Amino acid sequence: MRQTHRTRLLGLVLAAACLAGCGGDGDAGGAGEPVILATTTSTQDSGLLDVLIPAFEREHGHQVKTIAVGSGEAIAMGARGEADVVLAHSPAAEEELMADGKGTSRRTVMHNDFVVVGPAADPAQVKGKPVADALELIAAAKAPFISRGDDSGTHVFEVDLWEQAGRTPEGAWYQESGQGMGATLQIANDKAGYTITDRGTYLATDSARDLDVLVEGGSALLNVYHVIDVAAAAGERVNAEGGTALADWLVAPAAQKEIGTFGVAEFGEPLFVSDAGKTDEQIRAED
Amino acid sequence: MTPALLELRGVAVDAGGRAILAVEHLAIDPGETVAVLGANGAGKSTLLRVAGGLRAHDRGEVLVHGRVAARAEARAIAAAVLQRPLLRRGSVRANVETGLRFRRVPAAERRRRASGWLERLGLAAIAEQPAASLSGGEAQRVSLARALALGPELLLLDEPFGALDAPTRAELLADLRDLLAATGTAALLVTHDRHEAAAVADRIAILHAGQLRQLGATATVLEHPADADCARLLGFENVLGPALAGRLLGHPAPHPVAVRAADVRVAERGDGIGRVERVLPFGARSRLVVVVDGERIQAEVPAAARVDPGVRIDVALDAASVRPLPGNAS
Amino acid sequence: MDVLWDALVEAFRLLLTGDGETWEIIGRSLRISLTATALALLLGLPVGAALAFGRFRGRRVVLAVVNTGMGVPPVVAGLVVTVMLWRSGPLGALGLLYSQTAMVIAQTAIALPLVAGFSTAALQHVDPDFRLQMQALGAGRVQSLWAVAVEARLPLLAAGMAGFGAVISEVGAALMVGGNIAGQTRVLTTAAVLEASKGAFALALALGIILLLIAFAVNLVLTAVQQHGRA
Numbered sequence: 001m002r003q004t005h006r007t008r009l010l011g012l013v014l015a016a017a018c019l020a021g022c023g024g025d026g027d028a029g030g031a032g033e034p035v036i037l038a039t040t041t042s043t044q045d046s047g048l049l050d051v052l053i054p055a056f057e058r059e060h061g062h063q064v065k066t067i068a069v070g071s072g073e074a075i076a077m078g079a080r081g082e083a084d085v086v087l088a089h090s091p092a093a094e095e096e097l098m099a100d101g102k103g104t105s106r107r108t109v110m111h112n113d114f115v116v117v118g119p120a121a122d123p124a125q126v127k128g129k130p131v132a133d134a135l136e137l138i139a140a141a142k143a144p145f146i147s148r149g150d151d152s153g154t155h156v157f158e159v160d161l162w163e164q165a166g167r168t169p170e171g172a173w174y175q176e177s178g179q180g181m182g183a184t185l186q187i188a189n190d191k192a193g194y195t196i197t198d199r200g201t202y203l204a205t206d207s208a209r210d211l212d213v214l215v216e217g218g219s220a221l222l223n224v225y226h227v228i229d230v231a232a233a234a235g236e237r238v239n240a241e242g243g244t245a246l247a248d249w250l251v252a253p254a255a256q257k258e259i260g261t262f263g264v265a266e267f268g269e270p271l272f273v274s275d276a277g278k279t280d281e282q283i284r285a286e287d
Numbered sequence: 288m289t290p291a292l293l294e295l296r297g298v299a300v301d302a303g304g305r306a307i308l309a310v311e312h313l314a315i316d317p318g319e320t321v322a323v324l325g326a327n328g329a330g331k332s333t334l335l336r337v338a339g340g341l342r343a344h345d346r347g348e349v350l351v352h353g354r355v356a357a358r359a360e361a362r363a364i365a366a367a368v369l370q371r372p373l374l375r376r377g378s379v380r381a382n383v384e385t386g387l388r389f390r391r392v393p394a395a396e397r398r399r400r401a402s403g404w405l406e407r408l409g410l411a412a413i414a415e416q417p418a419a420s421l422s423g424g425e426a427q428r429v430s431l432a433r434a435l436a437l438g439p440e441l442l443l444l445d446e447p448f449g450a451l452d453a454p455t456r457a458e459l460l461a462d463l464r465d466l467l468a469a470t471g472t473a474a475l476l477v478t479h480d481r482h483e484a485a486a487v488a489d490r491i492a493i494l495h496a497g498q499l500r501q502l503g504a505t506a507t508v509l510e511h512p513a514d515a516d517c518a519r520l521l522g523f524e525n526v527l528g529p530a531l532a533g534r535l536l537g538h539p540a541p542h543p544v545a546v547r548a549a550d551v552r553v554a555e556r557g558d559g560i561g562r563v564e565r566v567l568p569f570g571a572r573s574r575l576v577v578v579v580d581g582e583r584i585q586a587e588v589p590a591a592a593r594v595d596p597g598v599r600i601d602v603a604l605d606a607a608s609v610r611p612l613p614g615n616a617s
Numbered sequence: 618m619d620v621l622w623d624a625l626v627e628a629f630r631l632l633l634t635g636d637g638e639t640w641e642i643i644g645r646s647l648r649i650s651l652t653a654t655a656l657a658l659l660l661g662l663p664v665g666a667a668l669a670f671g672r673f674r675g676r677r678v679v680l681a682v683v684n685t686g687m688g689v690p691p692v693v694a695g696l697v698v699t700v701m702l703w704r705s706g707p708l709g710a711l712g713l714l715y716s717q718t719a720m721v722i723a724q725t726a727i728a729l730p731l732v733a734g735f736s737t738a739a740l741q742h743v744d745p746d747f748r749l750q751m752q753a754l755g756a757g758r759v760q761s762l763w764a765v766a767v768e769a770r771l772p773l774l775a776a777g778m779a780g781f782g783a784v785i786s787e788v789g790a791a792l793m794v795g796g797n798i799a800g801q802t803r804v805l806t807t808a809a810v811l812e813a814s815k816g817a818f819a820l821a822l823a824l825g826i827i828l829l830l831i832a833f834a835v836n837l838v839l840t841a842v843q844q845h846g847r848a
Contacts, residue, residue, distance in 0.1 A: 033712065045815050050799060065715045067796040082703050082714075182816030207816040237704040237712070341749055367753030369746055375768065386754035437755065 034063040035242035038075075038083035040090075040153050041180045043225070044068035046200040046271055048262050055258070056249050062242050071153035078102060078228060081235015084243030086228040087250070090153040091280075094226055103228040104244070107251050110259045110272040111224040111283055114157060116215035117185075117202060118143075118194035126194070127214045132165040134215045142173040144193030146184050149176025157223065158196045164220070182207065198223055200263065200271035219284040224275070227251065251276035290353025292317045292473050293338060293361070293441055298347035300333055300497075308333045308344075308497040315441065320467055320474040322488035322505075324481055324520055330497040331477035332445055338475055339365045339443045366434035367443040370450070372426035374418040379410055382418050382429050386437040404432040407466065424455035431459070435466060442467070442474040448483065460486040481521055485509060493517045514612050518545035523610065524574075524585045525551065531582050534560075535604045542611045548574055550608035551586035555594065559601035566596055577602055624822030628830075631823060642824075643831060646804040649717055650785040651835075653724030657732045657780045660725070662773070665736025666762055670748070680737065686730025691723075691783070695790025698723040702794065715796035720804070723790040728780035735776030739769040774843040778836055785832050805831070 043049060044066065053064050067074075067083065071090035078086040079102045087109065088094055097103050116126065116134055124141040126134035138145055147169070148155035162169050177184045181197055186207040188195040194214075202208055215221075227247045232240040249255055256274040263271035275283055291314035300308040308330040315321050315338075325331045336342040337349065340361030348355045351364055366386060374382045380401055387397040405411050408428050413421070418429065427447055434442060444463075448456040464487045467474055477494075478484055484491050484505070491508040493501040493516075501513040512518035515526045523545035532540035553561075553575065561579035573590045576583055579602055586602065588594060631639040667673075668680050700706050702714040702722075713719045743765050751761040766773060788806035795802030797811060805828040812821035 034715075036715065041814065065796060065798050065801065067715060067798070080703075080705060082705070180814035180816075183814050186816040186818070201815075205816045207818070235704050237709055336749070339753060341753055362752065362755065365753070366755070367750065369750050369753065371744065371746065373744060373747045373750040375764065385751075389751070389755040389757070389760050433754065443753065 032062060033239045033242060034065050035085065035239055035246050036065045036067060036077075036083045037085050037087060037243075037246060038067050038069065038073075038077040039087040040071045040074055041068050042152070042154060042198055042201055043087060043089075045180065045182060046198075046204060046263075048200075048259065048272065051258060051262060052250070052255055055255070056246060060245055060249065062245060064246065070150055071156065072151040078230045079234060081230065081238045084230050084239040085246050086230060087225060088153060088228070089223050089225045090156050091224070091226075092156070094228060097228060102231055102234040104231045104240070105247070106226050106228045107247065108275045108278055108280070108283070109225045109227050109250050110256075110274050110276075111222055112199050112272045113216065114154070114196050114221045114223050115199050115202060115213045116194060116196055117188070117208065117211040118214050119192040119210065120212050121192070122212075122214060124194070129215060130218065131161060131215050131220050135162060135165040135169075136167060138194055139167050139169060142171060144188075144191050145169065145174050146188040146191070146193050146195040147174065147176045148181065148184055149178045150180075153223075154181060154196065154198060161196065161220070181205075185211065203263070203267045203269075203271065222284060224280060224283060225272075289317070291315060291350070292352065292364070293475075294350040294353075295334075295338060296348045296350065298337055298344050298349065300330075300337060300342075301345045306497055308337065310334065310347075310499050313338075313492060313499060313502070315473050315475055317440065318471045318473055319489045320464075320476065320487050321490045321492060322484035323475065323477045323492045323494050324479065324484050325477070325494035326479055326520065329494045331479075331494055333497075334494065335367075335443050335445050335475060335477045339367055339441075341367070364439060365441040365443050366437045366439035367445065368427070368430045368434050368447045369445045370447065372421075372423075372430040374421075374426055374429060377418060378415050379418055379421070379429050380405065380414045383410075383432045383436050385433055390437065400436050400438075401432075404436045408432045408435075408462065424451050424459065427451065428459065428462075431463065435470070435472070438470075440473060442472050444474060444476040446478050446480075447476075449478070449480065456483070457486075463487055479520075481509065493520055495520070511610060512545055512612065514614060515543060515545070518610065518612060522547065524548040526612070527584060528582060531580055531584070532604070532609070534580070535602055536606060536609065540611070542613050544604075545610045545612055546604055546608060548585040548587045550605060551584060552603045552605070553577065553586045553588060554601045555598055556601045557599055559599040561600050561602045563594055563596050563598050563600055566594060575600070620819050620822060623819040624826060627819055627823035628826040632827060632830075639824075639827070641800070642803055642805055642808055643827065645717070645802075646785065646806075646828070647831065647835075649720050649804060650724060650781060653721050653728055653784050654732075654777060654781040656721070656725045657728035658777050661729050661732030661776070661780070662736050662766070664729075664733040665740055665776075666766070668733070668737040669740035670762070683730050683734045683737070687734050689727075689730070690789070691727045691787045692789030692793070694726045695723050695793040698726060698790065699793050714794065715798060715802060717795070717802055719794040720791055720802060723794045724784040724787065727787060727790060728784050731783055732776050732780045735779055736769075736773055739772030739776060740765055742772065743768045771843055774839060778839050781835065781839075782832065785835075786828065 049066055053066055057064055071088045074086055074088050075090065075093045075097050077083040079097055094106060098106050116131060124137045124143040126137050147158055177187050181201040182205045184195060185197060185205050189207050189210050227250050229244045229247045230238050232238050256276050259272050260270055260274040294314040295310050296312055298310045299306050323331055323334060337344045340358035349361055350356060351360050375385060383401040383404055384397050387400060405414050408431060410428060410432060448459050460483060476487060488505050490503060491505050492499055495516045501508055501517050509521060512521050512523060518526050525546045525548060527544050529540045529543055532544040561577040563575050564578050565576040567574040568590065571590055572587050575586045575588060575594055577586060577600055584602060668676060698719060701708050702719055703709055747768060748761045748765050751764045756764060786806060788810055791804055792807050795807065797803050797807040805824050809821045809824040
């Protein structure tokens, strides 16, 4: 019966799709277990990892699974042993992770800086001021300010800045987007508001076109990225060897060179500064 | 003596705490057609399904060729035509081949047998048409061909022609009888229509509330109901109590009697014993509902007689057309 | 409105210029969702048949569970699968988290109640005497069930389409169990969410438009098969 043939054909097609779907899990499935890298959305969004990770995979034959979540979650993943290596920019939480014995080493990788962006008209008159003063002015003027509000590295950084400025931001002017940096910039753009962002995302995001950099520079705005090798003690199945291999590679000269030049072609300036081997104090001093 | 083809012994089916079917004994011999006559809800379909191994029974045995059989064995010797044609999507020919496919008959033989039956049932002209486009009569014909193509020893029919118009039904019944005779296939036909039973059956069984009340040769059963329930099923419109029967016959009657409306003689008379309560027109003939001694009796008269309700009327019976009903004897 | 127009243009540009990354994501989305749908059909049709024809204790309870399962938020399915598959979970040894296999598992879990529930209804709508008639012509249990399924092929295929529609468009579970890893577990929905969170709304919308086109194409094929068999 012709109908039976058609049914059989459909069955074959589905079976083929099934077989194709079951396999095909990544291309660089080389030696050993995959390495799970937990990192932050801003790191991922910058596009840097899209260059670094494949290079690592080619050289070392480890398959890397990059999971980009908020800083809080990335570090939590490390603490639970669900990740093998963590790349974050949330110092307090990172130090806590190390103190709990969940990481075998914590090394500096790179830094960039945060900037305060806002409408060109700058109603709160913050341009050129130190960041603490700028925040005070924004609060006093009740100018719209968009916060990440999502416990990410950027959000934690922003909250710290408010603390240092001696202010608790509350009121209708202080809005929490609960979303990634790109979306938050879009909101700030739409509402002609201020926000704190890492320079890399600002440069890369087209939706921030009506926002200008108003406050920049100074060690208070430095955003340092560290890589943490997750300890085997953190969880049963931690791929400590793979995690360490990736961490080692990130601070090695080849990767550091790539980091230092990333973004020049597209934005005219590098998005990050490579810092391997330096301590936090050294970085601050240099700036 | 060769064992019966199919035999039911002490078979009972329970539902809702009571027996909806309780058949002490029913046997079908090879090549014979038995009709089971019963009202709706009497248990006919249940009986057919138990006999065909299509449903389980709670008590008793089903025997095939004299040996107690599992349901699968009963299914192996039988093929059924149910009330609705229940054809599959596909051509008429494909439908006729359905059972043969299930039994994994090789393609060439399948085609040969199906073609043969398409011919015999007059379906050759529409063999390639989609089954969904058929009329009720054609569809039931296909269902019949489909069952017979399997060459079963026993054909089960569940009120197969009930939904069809009279001419189609008559035609199909005639074809069925001829085919059964030609192939020597036994058949079990359940129906509520005595004419259908009369048209094809060698023997008739009467089923009432799940129990067999009467079983015998067709001619005998049709004319001699065993009790009041059987009488009604067999088309005797009147079941009269002994007193009235005696009065109308002119001699004492020990039992209730059954008599057809057509056999009741009436004549208008001013001081008649009965009074016409209703007149029911039936085309060329009318039926009168007459009250005599508080009991109702139906009589048939030509419509031209123009009897009016309320008139007094004389009622009489012929001994020859009256059937005494001694009780639940079979 | 600009964004919508830009999105439309971008969608066709990505498709017609054969943008490698886009087509890779499309292929992956289809493979994962079609596989999950096939598995859901494989598991769900027998469940549907059992619920439609079986007479066992607790049948009504199972049916209620299946119907409830249709309304479970997919993200819950994602959470459950994540907790099972992460390293400290019962199936952690399999190392399946953040893989396409994990996504297939989660999507199958999402589609299964839909397929089972709709197939039960589809099979129950066939005349109850139909199966009996097939058995009265010599059909065994499997043969008669298959015959009923063929009669119910239209609503059964609809059950499959419902399952596919649910999983191809799902994002919460896919994100959670897949990790949205570029080149490995990124699919149309998770890619769209990523772009939206970066503020690249036109691209996100473009991916959404592509997703709709793909889903439309698949449904067109299935509908053609379904409606062709109407004779």
